[in-house]
Amino acid sequence: MKRWIMVVPLAVFLLMAVFLYKGLFLKPDELPSAMIGKPFPTFALASTQGDRNLTQADLQGRPALVNVWATWCPSCKVEHPYLNQLAQQGVVIHGINYKDDNAAAQKWLAEFHNPYQLDIRDEQGSLGLDLGVYGAPETFLIDAMGIIRYKHVGIVDASVWREQLAPLYQGLVDEAKP
Amino acid sequence: MRRWLAAAVLGMSLAGVAKAAIDTYQFRDDAERERYQQLTKELRCPKCQNQDIADSNAPIAADLRREIFRMLGEGKSNQQIVDFMVDRYGDFVRYKPALSGRTWLLWFGPGILLAGGFVVLAVIVRRRRGPASQAAQQLSVEERERLAKLLEKEQTHD
Numbered sequence: 001m002k003r004w005i006m007v008v009p010l011a012v013f014l015l016m017a018v019f020l021y022k023g024l025f026l027k028p029d030e031l032p033s034a035m036i037g038k039p040f041p042t043f044a045l046a047s048t049q050g051d052r053n054l055t056q057a058d059l060q061g062r063p064a065l066v067n068v069w070a071t072w073c074p075s076c077k078v079e080h081p082y083l084n085q086l087a088q089q090g091v092v093i094h095g096i097n098y099k100d101d102n103a104a105a106q107k108w109l110a111e112f113h114n115p116y117q118l119d120i121r122d123e124q125g126s127l128g129l130d131l132g133v134y135g136a137p138e139t140f141l142i143d144a145m146g147i148i149r150y151k152h153v154g155i156v157d158a159s160v161w162r163e164q165l166a167p168l169y170q171g172l173v174d175e176a177k178p
Numbered sequence: 179m180r181r182w183l184a185a186a187v188l189g190m191s192l193a194g195v196a197k198a199a200i201d202t203y204q205f206r207d208d209a210e211r212e213r214y215q216q217l218t219k220e221l222r223c224p225k226c227q228n229q230d231i232a233d234s235n236a237p238i239a240a241d242l243r244r245e246i247f248r249m250l251g252e253g254k255s256n257q258q259i260v261d262f263m264v265d266r267y268g269d270f271v272r273y274k275p276a277l278s279g280r281t282w283l284l285w286f287g288p289g290i291l292l293a294g295g296f297v298v299l300a301v302i303v304r305r306r307r308g309p310a311s312q313a314a315q316q317l318s319v320e321e322r323e324r325l326a327k328l329l330e331k332e333q334t335h336d
Contacts (some may be wrong), residue, residue, distance in 0.1 A: 029227065032267075033268065034265060034266060034268035098271065099237070129242075129245065129266065131266070132266035132267045134224035134238045134267065135225055137294060
């Protein structure tokens with residue numbers, strides 16, 4: 001009898017164990033974005049406050065976080081104080097108010113403080129669709145040229161910022177400096 | 179009894195209707211309606227995974243259905259519509275992923291496993307039938323003598 005054949009069940013078991021163990025830490029609800037490396041989609045939308053018109057050109061010039069949020073999204077409320085904190089530290093954050101009631105959004109920003117430099121009003125969700133947004137909150141990281149470099153699905157909190165976004169953001173800031 | 183059965187069948191068929199999300203779109207013709215149904219069944223909802231967008235009640239699925247309807251109205255081809263979705267949501271949204279370097283295992287993996295199973299089966303069957311195993315099954319001269327003796331004993335006992 002060939003000896004090696006006795007190793008086969010062990011090998012199969014180990015292979016399965018590796019895959020199943022990996023499976024424990026996968027997050028299937030976080031899709032890899034198809035937008036990474038692509039320029040920010042073109043758009044022409046009003047601001048949430050209605051005082052100006054915004055296009056993709058307004059996002060260019062410096063690296064920034066682009067946060068997709070809405071008042072109907074409970075996680076956005078959880079995330080909001082941390083965004084305020086980041087904005088205070090000087091991180092550039094833009095907001096896309098996604099498929100939301102405009103009056104409620106204005107009230108929210110007035111009440112809970114507005115961390116966004118630009119407030120994009122995407123009431124129909126058209127920009128969200130072009131961005132591949134499938135929920136809120138989602139946060140994109142764009143570079144100074146307006147190219148999307150990273151996307152985080154879900155709440156941005158201290159650990160997400162420290163471990164994922166901050167190093168990339170800092171890298172882009174350094175890159176943007178001549 | 180038959181009445182109960184009829185009621186049960188009717189109930190089940192209605193449940194099927196209630197499950198699918200309902201939109202009221204006016205199509206130009208049956209061909210367009212069929213393409214719409216085919217596309218919404220072929221595309222996967224990014225939010226409630228494991229549902230196609232025809233079946234899902236998630237707001238994003240409703241948006242995507244509306245978008246598909248709009249693009250059909252604009253006369254876009256199925257391929258253009260699927261590409262539009264993949265550009266935004268990635269290969270993930272396709273229940274029928276395109277054949278590429280990253281997906282060939284997905285397409286051919288089951289076939290390869292099946293073929294592997296047949297190979298293992300063939301090897302086992304051959305080994306059982308092979309001359310080596312026949313030799314093992316045949317008794318040596320000594321063993322045959324012993325067997326004959328044992329059988330003889332049995333008969334004399336009777």
